[in-house]
Amino acid sequence: MTMLLSEQETSATPTRRTGIIDCDVHPGPKSVVEIKAHMPMPFRDRWNGGGRGFFGNPVHGARLDANPPGGGGAGSDPDFLRTQLIDAYDMAYAILLPRAFCNLHPDPDFGTAIAAAFNDWLAETWLGKYNADGVFKGSITVAHQDPQAAAREIERWAGHPHFIQVMTDSGARAPFGQRQYHPIYEACAKHNLPFAIHPGTDGMGINVQPSPGFPTHYIEWHTCLSLAFQAHLVSLLTEGVFEKFPNFRVVLTEGGTAWIPGLMWRLDAEWKALRTEVPWVKRPPSAYLRDHVRFTTQPLERPEDDKHFLQMLEMMDGENLLMFSSDYPHWDFDSPAHAFPKLPEALHHRIFESNARAWYGL
């Protein structure tokens, strides 16, 4: 009983924090033991960490200066993360997306067990004992290869004060609009939790590579991560997911933004001719974005000429659709101080804070 009371006390964030909201931050366990502790047998013995297997960054995967002085991998020390990210850039909230890589496994029960263990771990640590100031908000990891189990996992955490979205990898066996995934979206919509798609496990394990075959190099694979996001977005829009679940919302995290205008022009044009094929799409597809989709900014595609960047923002409705993200501590970190050209103050405030505040109800 005492435990319960103290948990309730710490779960209520006392003050509303102000400052930048970083929508893509990656915490990790200090060791695999932290995750295994939350995993039942027989999976505990079977899982020993492991990332996505190949297409590793040939240079370095995480910022070299992000290794905590006290040891552990980049993103494993909350105090050091506070120093290097939260305090350095005056952040209100960091939205945490752990990298479980659970989506590549052929065995759905194994994938689901990995997802659940990461959720238990995140709740206990970063959203629990590390979170006295309430700066950390988390994502419920789900294994989308078993949508029914994923929906149950969402139910398990719904109502938690610091889990504010559901997340999964962009690597998949089918475009995300298809109906086998709808149980996940039904659970998200029921609990008003946005569904975040983050790059990872594309072309790995059971997942399709979203390019014509496997590219040779990391530079190709990494550049073309945007392809999966474009395919998933077109699928979500044309399958009528947002008509079926009117308050379902999606966050495209780290999938790029510069392609939004061109893809939406193309899709809207096709819809004028082909809408009878998908008659449940009642409005031009791009009209659904404002109500249902947000994009995080990193890795920011930045033209040589800043004037072109501002034009791009206008074309993609960046004022409404973009939410800042740094991807800390990964190698392609976007610094809040340097990644963007100078923006008008009101626009800066929207992208760096108020869009995410409204979207997540922070």
Next chain:
Amino acid sequence: MSATMTKHVVGSTAEIGPGQRKIVEVNGISIGVFNVNGAYYALRNRCPHQGAPLCQGSLKGTALPSLPGEYLWAREGEILRCPWHGWEFDVTTGRSVCSPQKVRVRSYEVTIDPREDAVVETFPVTIQAGNVVLHLPA
């Protein structure tokens, strides 16, 4: 060497051996001093791209421009790679590999002076084989 330069002893040659570096702060500026096969170079510890602590990066070689499918690994120990985004810099010139004309980091002159006494009291060093002296604009 003009009269407008100031000298700062940053360490001894024994302390900064081949392949090693020392990051020092002089007049509020963080600077990395590198020993590349016995020759010393100094670069500002700030990447011109997004402000990362450049001199904390890896010091390796690089794959020279080559024909498709051909690898020409060279310049071992002379290429400093930014610890964030991985941009490469020639530690001997401060110029980037990707865009040497436009992207470069400030470099400073370094000399070895076996007779040099500790010029700057804030950098007490043990004088052994010789002092590594950094030259900065006054």
